[in-house]
Amino acid sequence: MIELVHVEKTYQADLATPFTAVDDVSLSIAAGKLTVLKGPSGSGKTTLLTLIGCMARPTSGRIHLHGLPEDTLPELKEGDALEITSLPERFLTAIRRRTFGFIFQQFNLIRGISVLENVMLPTYPTGEDHQRVEASAIQRLEALGLARHLRAPVDRLSGGEAQRVAIARALINDPLVIIADEPTAHLDSKLSEDFMELMGQFKSSGKTLLITSHDPIVYGSPLADRVVEMRDGRIVKGS
């Protein structure tokens, strides 16, 4: 479970024009469920995702992670809650790598290298056995119907294919939580529905899913266990 307590994120706090992107958000996100953050552009959804995913630190407030495996950090015991906003950077990196898988709106694939290399990329800093990682990446790409594109540069992929590569990359470290930021923004309806079907499979396998979207295919999906509506950095519905 992910628990947010009075989280606020203000940009340019020291300047004359501070901007509060997330304003006093308290929220509990259940493990093994699909939670959708819904809201218009500028409502603070993406900022909130970056805070939960340890990519940014809040200006104030705390975020607790429950149910992490024992070996996530030294001295962490099964059942201990871990407060992530105060973690020193080296521990935060470990959490980011092992707990979260990210699917970005623009996919953020590295152009000029192959599909397989893109998927394997997040494992390089972990020093895992290359052959085992490669086998795992191939297995995931095959499961997503990308077997024939393994060695192809990502530049040649269609939007739907590129997104599936991004999904395979998000899964390569076998994360507990999958975070997707506007994943269907660049997809047509058919591909969006395919995406949600995939999310359903991950949910069945026990993953926690957190998706931001203002696409009705996503927040209206029967797979969504909870829809949290945001506006102007605050939760207005579903907290």
Place this chain on the structure above:
Amino acid sequence: MIQHPGILALLLASGLVSLLLTAAGWQGFQILRGWNLQSGSEGQLDLERRTYLVSTLVTNALVIQILSLFLFIFTADGLHAQFVGAMCAAGSLSANAHGYPTLLIKVATCLVAGVWLILQRADTQGHDYPLIRPKYALLLILVPLVLAETWLQTSYLVGLKADVMTSCCGSLFGQGRQGLASELASLPPRLMQPVFWISFAALMVSGVVLLRTRRGAIAFSVISFAFLCVAVASLLSFFCLYIYELPTHHCPFCLLQKEYGFVGYPIYGTLLGGAMAGLGVGALAPFGDRKSLTSALPRLQARLVWSTLFLALAFTLIVGIWMLLSPLKL
């Protein structure tokens, strides 16, 4: 004389370190006053972010601080030709009243800086800033020491006047004179040799006991500091005599000269390094109950114990080999 490269480097380094540590000390004071990890307030999160920067700055400043001790000795040795009567750093340091106090305070800050770096290392092993308060409390002790050192060193270096009549090391560390240096040099080798070997054995035994039982960290720390004192006294009393092959020359600074293969640098490096590691073992001892350091702290302490023992052994081997190869027999 102020245009000497060594003097310029020392003045620049001490000014920089003082500036950085004063700023860091203020941050440390804020952290000691307002730190509350349970709070998610803006102020607390700001302190958490600032502590990365402060720790990094202090770490770099203290590495410079430790290295500056050796640069200071090297510079003092290099300057001796400027003074009438000086044969080595001993004479340069007595060229005015601030020389020896500067050296003593530099040794003290070097040891405290070493302990701070060890606390900093331990603190970064835990995910919840387990040693943040002791670390910054020690920093607040270190800041006035470094500022005092900067003042003393500046007074010494700026106050150096060429062609001043000063004393040679034979006179300063000669037997039968007044003062601590002379009294240490006068300690009879027959007394100091067993004292040295007993303290060496005590250090080794206490280290092995600590490694095996994980008990006696404070005792080990005290013994390692005692070993430093005994080793310096032994150096003055008899090791120097073998190195210089002269039964009357007790100077601890001529060792730093080319004629003796610059052997003083490894000798003092191993002694100070060993003392820092040994003191670090004791400094970490009260924090064994910090939950996030349960496994990291014993590992770090064990590494420090091994370092202390290795450096003490290295020191003993260096001086022991000189002793064995020396044609002088006492």
